[in-house]
Amino acid sequence: MSLLIEQDRSGYHTRLPTLADVKDTERVRRLQNTLIGILQQRPMSVAEWMQYLLHSPDGYYANRGIRKDFYTPSELFPGIADCYESHVRSVWDQLGRPSFFPIYELGPGNGTFAAAFLTVASKDHDFHKAVEYHLVEQSPLLVKRQKQLLQQLPSSLSKVTWHEADLTNFPFPHLSTGAVISFELHDSLPHRVVVKRKGKLMEVFICIRNNQIEEIEGSPEEETSKYLAKYPEWVDSLPEGRHIPQNILGLKLQEKLAQRLQNGTIVTVDYGYQLPYVPRNPFRWMSECEQVYYGDNFLPLWIILAGLADNSCLVDFSLLGLPTGRAGFSQVLVEQRNFLERFGIKDTVTRYARELVARNTANQQRDSNSLQLFFKNIDNLLRAAPDWLVFTETKGVNAILPRYPYFPNDWHCDLAANYIGSPI
Numbered sequence: 001m002s003l004l005i006e007q008d009r010s011g012y013h014t015r016l017p018t019l020a021d022v023k024d025t026e027r028v029r030r031l032q033n034t035l036i037g038i039l040q041q042r043p044m045s046v047a048e049w050m051q052y053l054l055h056s057p058d059g060y061y062a063n064r065g066i067r068k069d070f071y072t073p074s075e076l077f078p079g080i081a082d083c084y085e086s087h088v089r090s091v092w093d094q095l096g097r098p099s100f101f102p103i104y105e106l107g108p109g110n111g112t113f114a115a116a117f118l119t120v121a122s123k124d125h126d127f128h129k130a131v132e133y134h135l136v137e138q139s140p141l142l143v144k145r146q147k148q149l150l151q152q153l154p155s156s157l158s159k160v161t162w163h164e165a166d167l168t169n170f171p172f173p174h175l176s177t178g179a180v181i182s183f184e185l186h187d188s189l190p191h192r193v194v195v196k197r198k199g200k201l202m203e204v205f206i207c208i209r210n211n212q213i214e215e216i217e218g219s220p221e222e223e224t225s226k227y228l229a230k231y232p233e234w235v236d237s238l239p240e241g242r243h244i245p246q247n248i249l250g251l252k253l254q255e256k257l258a259q260r261l262q263n264g265t266i267v268t269v270d271y272g273y274q275l276p277y278v279p280r281n282p283f284r285w286m287s288e289c290e291q292v293y294y295g296d297n298f299l300p301l302w303i304i305l306a307g308l309a310d311n312s313c314l315v316d317f318s319l320l321g322l323p324t325g326r327a328g329f330s331q332v333l334v335e336q337r338n339f340l341e342r343f344g345i346k347d348t349v350t351r352y353a354r355e356l357v358a359r360n361t362a363n364q365q366r367d368s369n370s371l372q373l374f375f376k377n378i379d380n381l382l383r384a385a386p387d388w389l390v391f392t393e394t395k396g397v398n399a400i401l402p403r404y405p406y407f408p409n410d411w412h413c414d415l416a417a418n419y420i421g422s423p424i
């Protein structure tokens, strides 16, 4: 048997990827055979499935670079680092400008944000001197890319320490005062999936039955139950009959940060939502993930695209904020474009655009292309889906951000009808 798409009836995709889209067809076949081999023995939790798809040696991240499947904020416009640096520096300032201020970036990808952050931080001598920048990254391929990029910034390199590690087990030494920042990390962590049926919580598993892949619901595994019992307020708020991702690794990370960080900030930037709003489909492949026809079933596209594309779950910020909320962090969730505007993104864009024009090379066509690309990226960044959110959590300082209403009115009008299920 194979995991190949038979028919897309979602109407959402003009064309779905096929094996012909990847250079390393062998890798995808190997990954799919491994998954099928396991499923022939036993069902798998969704988290185990995602772990194979994304983080195994034949998975997406170990081989990233095959396709560019998604935009992340700093890859679109590294200038966003100016805004995030302003936030982190103002926390440092309010804490009395400590002479040692560790910043942990989790899952730094190509290192683009780190390079831009350290460049802008170097404009404030005292802050730059205090900063110790830590990169926590599990992919050796990406660590290599980060080193290549940051080596071009000799003055900042001495400020950077690499931790080639799985951050969900990372101890965060020396982090009683400091900052933690991540971009699009949580959506790539393996999630379990639960569903409430007549008030009872079930877990969703993937299995093979009658030679076909299917989803089944069963009693939650021990780890799932443990976290359901720990956070009963989340369980109470779950809607009946909807498949809801449960980010247990993200919770473990937040529990550790809640314990360690006594003064400072955690900044989490990701696509997501907050209960009671539940997206129509919280599982994503290139921001949409619909059911496709497979054998006699409809199955989520991300199951059928195993190994062909990135896949992820939208981040449920209502769950993610529970450990830190209990530990007394003040929390603000805003659309990323609001956050960036609050921290002066428009001035930054103008400055970068002027610099681009001032470079004024002899090749006018190339200059015009790079300006066009620049503005296209900015447009994507500032007008991108309003579920691109920034979650700031602070402790030991006054809240830095004004309390925006979560999901301003125009958000509902623009996309709610299209994207989000009705409030429960």
Ligand SMILES: C[S@@+](CC[C@H](N)C(=O)[O-])C[C@H]1O[C@@H](n2cnc3c(N)ncnc32)[C@H](O)[C@@H]1O
Pocket (backbone or CB within 6 Å): 061, 072, 073, 074, 075, 106, 107, 108, 109, 110, 136, 137, 138, 139, 142, 165, 166, 167, 168, 182, 183, 184, 185, 188, 189
């Ligand atoms: C979607 S990419 C985002 C990269 C980058 N932050 C950006 O915005 O472009 C997710 C990143 O998290 C890393 N990552 C995922 N799970 C991890 C884990 N358990 N431990 C360490 N790094 C992890 C991936 O290798 C990758 O660098």
